[in-house]
Amino acid sequence: MAKPSESLITKVEETAGGGDFALQDAERLAFQLTDDVPTGKAAPAKSSRAVSVEDHHGHRERLRARFRDAGDAALADYEMLELMLFRLIPRRDTKPIAKALLQRFGSLGAVLGAPIALLQEVKGVGENVALDLKLIGALAQRSLKHDIKGRHILSSWSSVLQYCHAAMAHEVKEQFRILFLDKKNALIADEVQGYGTVDHTPVYPREVVKRALELSATAIILVHNHPSGDPTPSRADIDMTKTIVETARVLGITVHDHIIIGKDGHASFRGMNLI
Structure with missing residues (x-):
């Protein structure tokens, strides 16, 4: 099979951040399909760029196979992120991008929780990729919220903490959230009541x-x-x-706890005997 033209391979690599949408229809087809090599003639030597594309493809397939056969435990954090980036950034080595994201933000959760503008500061991450990462993070948050919706909150405390951490731990500004419960302590509503600065709401x-x-x-x-x-x-x-607790008590509303979420942990007012 004949290799794609040198200029086309170059264009693919240079525009990889935008995926195959950066190519015209004819160029996309030319990259994906090749002509038969004439009978009796040796196949032309492959360029280093073509070899690189094949190497990336083989690496991706091996990584997918490890995940398929052994699950996420078989992969490091950067490999999990790399695996996710495969579909977001086609035909490009995503390992350096995955490692750069983790180095910049510190963890997978922090990457998915980072603002779009900060994600785009990482080389190789365009607006579309940043939006997709945020979408994946939002899906994870919604899944965690589903785990506590309508359930007895006080008997699902670990799920509450997981949800709050996913939703708030990596925000760059303070936000004040309230979980409203009915008489059976089931979640009625989850609302953000206010946004503030980096240290005050x-x-x-x-x-x-x-x-x-x-x-x-x-x-x-x-x-x-x-x-x-x-x-x-x-x-x-x-x-x-203290003011909220006293105001609420007069009207028959109980404040079960006030939780402060940090990047790597939380503080419970109830646990600290502050309520």
Whole structure:
């Protein structure tokens, strides 16, 4: 089989970040299909670029086979990310991109939780790839939220923490979230009540209680994140929580806990005897 033209291979590699959409229909077909080599003539030597494309294809197939046969335990984090990037960035070596993403953000969860603009700062990650990574992260969050929707929250505490961590741990600004519960402590609603700066979110206790009454909630769980990574509550966090607890109690609403989410852990006001 004859190899694709040198200029076409070059174009494929140079535009790999945009996938085959960067090629015209005729060019795409020419890259995928080749003519038979005339009988009796030796096949022309393959260029280093063509060999490179074949090497990438073989590596991808081996990585897929390992995942298929042994599951995710057989792959390192960068290989899992590389495997996902195969379909997002066709015909390009995605290992360096996967490693660069992990080096930049620190973990798979942080990569999927990173803002689109920051993802695009990594060489090889365009807008489409960044959007796809965010979509995958959103799907993971929705799956975790499904695990707690309608269930007795207090008996599914680990699932609650997993969901909150996935949703908030890698936000670059503070956000204040409330889980509203019914009289059976099942989740009614999960709402972000406010967004703030890197170290502060304005919270109004009356608005928190007002929303709980609108939803007929009898209990709530407060959650906010610390973008610094340290979940230790501040004096302001403690005072604000105390005010919400006292305001809610008067109207028969229980505050089960206030959870602060950090990058690698969390702090529970209930666990620290602050509620």
